[in-house]
Amino acid sequence: xxxxxxxxxxxxxxxxxxxxxxxxxxxxxxxxxxxxxxxxxxxxxxxxxxxxxxxxxxxxxxxxxxxxxxxxxxxxxxxxxxxxxxxxxxxxxxxxxxxxxxxxxxxxxxxxxxxxxxxxxxxxxxxxxxxxxxxxxxxxxxxxxxxxxxxxxxxxxxxxxxxxxxxxxxxxxxxxxxxxxxxxxxxxxxxxxxxxxxxxxxxxxxxxxxxxxxxxxxxxxxxxxxxxxxxxxxxxxxxxxxxxxxxxxxxxxxxxxxxxxxxxxxxxxxxxxxxxxxxxxxxxxxxxxxxxxxxxxxxxxxxxxxxxxxxxxxxxxxxxxxxxxxxxxxxxxxxxxxxxxxxxxxxx
Amino acid sequence: xxxxxxxxxxxxxxxxxxxxxxxxxxxxxxxxxxxxxxxxxxxxxxxxxxxxxxxxxxxxxxxxxxxxxxxxxxxxxxxxxxxxxxxxxxxxxxxxxxxxxxxxxxxxxxxxxxxxxxxxxxxxxxxxxxxxxxxxxxxxxxxxxxxxxxxxxxxxxxxxxxxxxxxxxxxxxxxxxxxxxxxxxxxxxxxxxxxxxxxxxxxxxxxxxxxxxxxxxxxxxxxxxxxxxxxxxxxxxxxxxxxxxxxxxxxxxxxxxxxxxxxxxxxxxxxxxxxxxxxxxxxxxxxxxxxxxxxxxxxxxxxxxxxxxxxxxxxxxxxxxxxxxxxxxxxxxxxxxxxxxxxxxxxx
Numbered sequence: 024x025x026x027x028x029x030x031x032x033x034x035x036x037x038x039x040x041x042x043x044x045x046x047x048x049x050x051x052x053x054x055x056x057x058x059x060x061x062x063x064x065x066x067x068x069x070x071x072x073x074x075x076x077x078x079x080x081x082x083x084x085x086x087x088x089x090x091x092x093x094x095x096x097x098x099x100x101x102x103x104x105x106x107x108x109x110x111x112x113x114x115x116x117x118x119x120x121x122x123x124x125x126x127x128x129x130x131x132x133x134x135x136x137x138x139x140x141x142x143x144x145x146x147x148x149x150x151x152x153x154x155x156x157x158x159x160x161x162x163x164x165x166x167x168x169x170x171x172x173x174x175x176x177x178x179x180x181x182x183x184x185x186x187x188x189x190x191x192x193x194x195x196x197x198x199x200x201x202x203x204x205x206x207x208x209x210x211x212x213x214x215x216x217x218x219x220x221x222x223x224x225x226x227x228x229x230x231x232x233x234x235x236x237x238x239x240x241x242x243x244x245x246x247x248x249x250x251x252x253x254x255x256x257x258x259x260x261x262x263x264x265x266x267x268x269x270x271x272x273x274x275x276x277x278x279x280x281x282x283x284x285x286x287x288x289x290x291x292x293x294x295x296x297x298x299x300x301x302x303x304x305x306x307x308x309x310x311x312x313x314x315x316x317x318x319x320x321x322x323x324x325x326x327x328x329x330x331x332x333x334x335x336x337x338x339x340x341x342x343x344x345x346x347x348x349x350x351x352x353x354x355x356x357x358x359x360x361x362x363x364x365x366x367x368x369x370x371x
Numbered sequence: 372x373x374x375x376x377x378x379x380x381x382x383x384x385x386x387x388x389x390x391x392x393x394x395x396x397x398x399x400x401x402x403x404x405x406x407x408x409x410x411x412x413x414x415x416x417x418x419x420x421x422x423x424x425x426x427x428x429x430x431x432x433x434x435x436x437x438x439x440x441x442x443x444x445x446x447x448x449x450x451x452x453x454x455x456x457x458x459x460x461x462x463x464x465x466x467x468x469x470x471x472x473x474x475x476x477x478x479x480x481x482x483x484x485x486x487x488x489x490x491x492x493x494x495x496x497x498x499x500x501x502x503x504x505x506x507x508x509x510x511x512x513x514x515x516x517x518x519x520x521x522x523x524x525x526x527x528x529x530x531x532x533x534x535x536x537x538x539x540x541x542x543x544x545x546x547x548x549x550x551x552x553x554x555x556x557x558x559x560x561x562x563x564x565x566x567x568x569x570x571x572x573x574x575x576x577x578x579x580x581x582x583x584x585x586x587x588x589x590x591x592x593x594x595x596x597x598x599x600x601x602x603x604x605x606x607x608x609x610x611x612x613x614x615x616x617x618x619x620x621x622x623x624x625x626x627x628x629x630x631x632x633x634x635x636x637x638x639x640x641x642x643x644x645x646x647x648x649x650x651x652x653x654x655x656x657x658x659x660x661x662x663x664x665x666x667x668x669x670x671x672x673x674x675x676x677x678x679x680x681x682x683x684x685x686x687x688x689x690x691x692x693x694x695x696x697x698x699x700x701x702x703x704x705x706x707x708x709x710x711x712x713x714x715x716x717x718x719x
């Protein structure tokens with residue numbers, strides 16, 4: 024069954040692709056084997072992450088971007104991430120298919136995914152879905168997030184190139200810095216550039232990027248100082264940068280398709296930079312290590328919940344903590360002791 | 372040594388309190404035993420969380436709040452949380468003592484803490500530090516966060532009462548909803564209420580709270596529908612609410628100390644509500660269960676890193692993933708298999 028699904032997907036069946044992503048998202052039986060098998064067919068797509076605060080016009084921009092790639096004969100897969108609020112519980116959008124300019128064109132495959140499990144569940148599901156689209160043969164894969172919180176940052180880390188959208192005059196600048204958004208942007212897009220305050224936003228961004236580059240330490244696996252070449256441009260306009268990648272700022276008005284060409288160029292520049300420097304491999308390695316760690320954490324977490332179940336749940340322990348007969352650390356030690364013993368015994 | 376520290380802390384020695392919190396923050400040897408021992412001396416402080424977007428004037432408001440409590444003869448401990456950007460790596464502020472109106476008054480004990488470990492490290496350190504202040508005998512403990520991201524939300528969950536600060540005319544409303552901030556607020560403070568747009572912000576907040584209450588499911592352990600009494604007021608002005616807690620909106624101008632009285636009343640109302648309903652116990656139970664789970668996760672994570680070390684790190688595996696000889700799921704299975712076998716064998 025799962026092998027049929029894999030074969031159909033690899034043969035270019037869009038319905039198999041849709042079913043595979045559903046399987047991945049819902050963690051249906053056999054999804055691990057499926058993703059394992061998909062992995063060896065991956066590695067040919069460019070993965071672009073698009074993030075930024077709500078209201079920056081991400082959906083419109085992503086739709087126009089997809090259309091532009093289609094016009095150039097490339098196939099596109101879009102994963103729209105919708106992390107439900109952790110406090111309202113559960114998914115909101117489900118399998119919404121966005122009503123956009125691309126609907127009907129099956130070479131733009133749009134899928135919404137929402138946060139289900141905690142603890143990295145969404146970022147695992149996203150990178151697994153990217154693998155399905157990559158193995159399927161999509162040329163460009165776009166991961167689009169709704170907000171710009173920590174969840175979204177984790178999610179777009181699955182991309183080769185991260186575009187951060189900034190609405191003009193948003194006053195969000197300081198907040199962006201806080202959220203670590205500045206550090207993950209390979210390029211910045213000031214969308215709605217026809218609005219008041221756009222120039223000021225571009226100026227502020229430029230200053231922050233200068234400051235961040237001169238002041239801060241280099242984040243792991245990003246903007247590596249060891250990069251040998253930068254911004255070598257397919258169009259041949261940019262001089263090679265002997266230093267490292269300097270995130271460009273692109274101004275767009277997505278609704279009117281203004282600045283789209285510049286955005287495509289900037290994305291192509293970054294992809295070229297990744298190929299010519301050692302950055303692509305470095306990022307891939309960082310990403311795979313992160314994927315393994317996340318999977319291990321998720322699996323251990325399950326093991327843990329089973330242990331808690333085996334003890335009849337936490338209620339009994341919580342009551343004793345409330346009564347000050349014990350405390351959280353002692354309870355954690357009690358629950359883990361057998362596991363630790365097990366491991367230590369095995370290590371001899 | 373650690374027992375001396377505990378005794379000195381319980382005897383009211385501020386230097387012992389400072390050393391205990393340093394020990395907790397840096398996870399120095401013996402911190403687990405210390406926190407375990409502190410637990411039975413806790414339970415008498417009111418813990419207030421103050422969160423909200425940057426620029427809302429949190430520090431000023433917290434300082435004024437502390438001064439107001441001091442005037443009423445109460446002792447105050449403040450923990451200012453400064454989660455460093457996950458991408459710039461490590462702590463920024465260290466043990467900054469804020470230069471504020473309260474400096475020199477040792478009955479207002481101010482401590483800054485920053486994010487060190489990932490995966491819940493900060494929320495554990497915060498609730499542990501709260502225990503130190505509580506056991507020490509502080510009447511009011513304020514947890515103040517810098518931003519309003521997921522980290523900060525996790526952190527203020529250690530509080531009995533959460534005050535969410537909203538700057539007027541910020542346009543942050545939609546974003547607040549997304550971040551789940553609305554759901555955790557027991558009361559809302561529109562600070563800088565003398566600025567343009569304050570009335571509109573209050574109005575928007577009111578509408579969102581109405582909407583959220585009517586439309587959304589009740590979040591776990593918050594605003595429990597089973598609450599029997601609400602807003603019973605020390606000043607005797609409010610009618611008992613037979614339904615449940617309705618988060619009030621307080622307008623303040625912290626710099627001029629305007630609205631401080633109303634804020635103190637609202638905080639007292641909520642504390643009274645917690646005592647008269649079953650909410651205080653419900654929240655405490657939720658919190659303790661969460662603390663145990665977080666500790667288990669942290670401990671398992673350590674166990675995991677040891678396992679990875681034992682295999683000589685992840686690099687070897689990552690290389691094979693890159694070469695498409697294996698994939699992240701298969702590697703995770705390989706690494707976990709012995710542990711799972713061990714646990715299953717023990718379970719018989």
